[in-house]
Every structure is written in C-alpha cells, then in structure tokens.
Amino acid sequence: MTFQIHALPRETFAPLFGLDETALATRRAVWRIAESSPGWPCRVSLADADKGERLLLVNHEHLGGATPYRASHAVFVRETAPQARPEPGDVPDVIGRRLISVRAFDGDWMMVGADVVEGGAVAATLETMLADRAVAEVHLHIARPGCYLARATRA
Template sequence: MSFTVSSLPLEPFAPLFALDDAALAERGMLRVVADAPFAFPCRVTLDDAAPGESLILLNHEHQAADTPFRSHYAIYVREAAQAPASTTDVLPPALRRRLLSLRGFDASGMLRDADVVEGSAAEPVIERMLADPGVAYLHAHYAKPGCYAARIDRAA
C-alpha cells in the first residue's frame, strides 16, 4: 500500500523567528541552537538541524481530536525551514534514522493500532497498519523522547 509522510506546515511557525527570547518565553517557547548532529529533528523539514542552526522549541498540539487520545508535546522547528516536506513510500531522513512509535487512529481520533519499529524498517509496518480500513491515518513519534514526528496517510 502506498503512503505519504507529511510534515507540519511552515506558516504557523514562521512568525516566531522574528520574536526575541523574552517574547518567546512569554509563550512558553525557547530559541535553541543545535549543538550536535542528528539531535534536533525539525517537524517542518523532517530532517535534523546541523550544528549551529537556530530552532524554536515549542509545545504543539498534534492530535486535536476530542478524544482521550488528544495530545500535544514539544517539537523543534528550524529557522532555516523554507517549505513543508512530503515523501511518498519512503521515510524522510529524520524518521529513517530513529526508533519510531507508529500510532494508527480511526476517523474520530481513537487509537486502533500501535507498534514500535526502527525507522529504516518501518515501511512494511506502515503498510500493514494502513491496510486496516478502520485506520484513517498514522502518527509517527520518535519513540525514545516520545514526541510527534509526522503524519502518514494512504497515498492518493
């Protein structure tokens, strides 16, 4: 089964980079500078920031369904992000190199399936989960910190 991985859109986050650190702090956000490779995965580019790159660390509601599975957590967004990322039938770099928790939700936002898999071996698990007609979409999370990574849908 063909699938598409989609990042968060850039538009809601772009204005944040014009704010100073005090204004970010008032919103519960923090400007950070990547200090190690492969440690700061951006939710817009779906790749890691390089050391020295500026990012905003913020809390984001990624599962807005009015169910017990409603969820929000910390995410990074790179200042250098230019456009949202999307891939078909392959995981983007930041997901491919990490242990993932995949969560399958039905159309009303209730959890129907979940699994943990290395990103480099995730495609068959994604295909299996999306083969269930009761699963409307998947969320990929970085399994170790537990934070949201990207949405996965059946490809059109």
C-alpha cells in the same frame, strides 16, 4: 496502496520567528542551538539541524479534538527550514535513522493500533497499518523522548 508522510506546515510556526524571548515564552517556545548532528530533528523540513544551527523549541498540539488521546509535545523547527514534501512511499532519513513509535488512529481519533519499530521498518509498518480501512492516519513519534515527528496517510 502506499503512504504519504506529512511534515508540519512552516506557516504554523512562521509568526514565531520574529518574536523576542519574552513573547516566545508566553507561547511556550524558546530558541535552542543544535549541539550535534544528527540529533535535533526539524518537524517542518524533516531533516536534522546542522551543529550550531538555531531551532525553535515549541509546544505543538499534534492531536486536537474531543478525544482522550488529545496530545501536544515539544517540537523543533529550524529557523530556515524549507517545507518538506516527501514523495509517496518515501521515508525521510530523519525517520529512517531512529527508533519510531507508530500510532494508528481512526476517524474519531481513537488509537486502534501501535508499535515501536526501527526506522528501516517504518515503510512496511505504515503499509500494514494503513491497509486497515479503520485507520484514518498514523502518527510517528521518536520513541525514546516520545516527541511527535510526523504523520502519515494513504497516498
């Protein structure tokens, strides 16, 4: 068994790219310029923005539904982000170079497991968590700021 990491879909954010600052503000979004690289991880491309690159900073609900774990958080999306589609079993560098909070959820969106691991241990952690048939999917968060990064399922 192996895992598949999923980026957020570009089409979720595409309608925001042409909006002015006032319209973005009503959608809890603002433009930011990457001040360094790495450090500004795009959730669509699963790559860090280059220094000076423009990103949308927007609140995104990554765990909806009727659950106590319903959650949203700020995410960055590069204006020119290509859609990431990692191969099964691959961990993008944007994950591999960070401390990651790994959260396993069952089909009712109840948390059934969690850990904090260095990026190099994400693959083994996903394999272990997803081997448990009670786990429907696993969410990956950047541990220190707590921001949602991506999700993983069985491949």
